Amino acid sequence: MEELARLAGITVRTLRFYRERKLIPPPRREGRIAWYDDHHLARLRTIAALLERGHTLSGIAELADALDHGRDVADLIGVDSPTEEEPVRLTPEELAARFEGEVTPENLAAAMDLGYLGTDGDEIVHISRRLLDVSSALVREGIPLADVLAAGAEVRRHTESLADLFTTLILRHAAREDLHRLRPLARSVVEAELSLALDREVRRRG
Incomplete structure (x- = not known):
């Protein structure tokens, strides 16, 4: 216990x-x-990172309970509706290989904060194959994972506003059961507008 506390930079108390x-x-x-291992040390470092990000011990305790009891990743982030995203199961080693040394306690904490990561037993679950593939591709291009996650948090704020806009629009003119059927149309509008916006930005900076 003393050795673990020393490595984690905390007191035995x-x-x-x-x-x-x-x-x-x-x-x-x-x-x-009592034998502690690298998983305990990683957990302690992640706790420290979460505390630095403003999480409370009560919130961290709830997350820890979910991790230790293999709750479904949807439970971790409060998703109970159908989704088009495909979760991905990874070992810790596979996750580390995806991001080439960028899987730090701080980045893990940021990913948990966004709801990207959960666990199921000994496996790590990423909420979306598309987000996992894109974020790992950006890291391979030399963009730090911390910056990718920060951008993800900013995108989350904008997309939640867009989701609210389209949900309100659809419910104003259609039934609630039509939401899932019509969501691809909303996604197509956003993808097209983003593509056009990127064209404009490239021309402006070119």
Whole structure:
């Protein structure tokens, strides 16, 4: 416990407190010896990153409980409606390979904050194959993952406004059960407008 606390940059008292709050999973025991491993250290570093981002211990405890009990990724982010996105299951090693050394505690915390990541048993679940593929492609192009995630947070704010706009429009003229059927039309409008906006921006900066 002392070695783990030292590596995590916290006190043994803080570590005991985290254990009591079930923020970290229990150690593996051999007789009277408690063994901690790299997963415990990664969890502690992620807790520190989440605290720095303004999360409360209560919120982190809820997330930790979800991670340790393999709750579905939809439960983690509060999604209970049909989605066109395909979740992706990865081992921690596969996730690290996707992002070439960019899987830091801070980036993991940001991804959890956005609701991109959850776990199911020993596997990591990414909420969207398309977002995973695009973000890893951007990292391969030399863009830091932290910047990709920051851009994702900004895009999230705009797309939530767009989703509200189209949902309100559809419900004004159609039934609620038509929402899922008509959503591809809304997506096509956004994709076309974004494409045109990118054309304009490239010309402006060219």
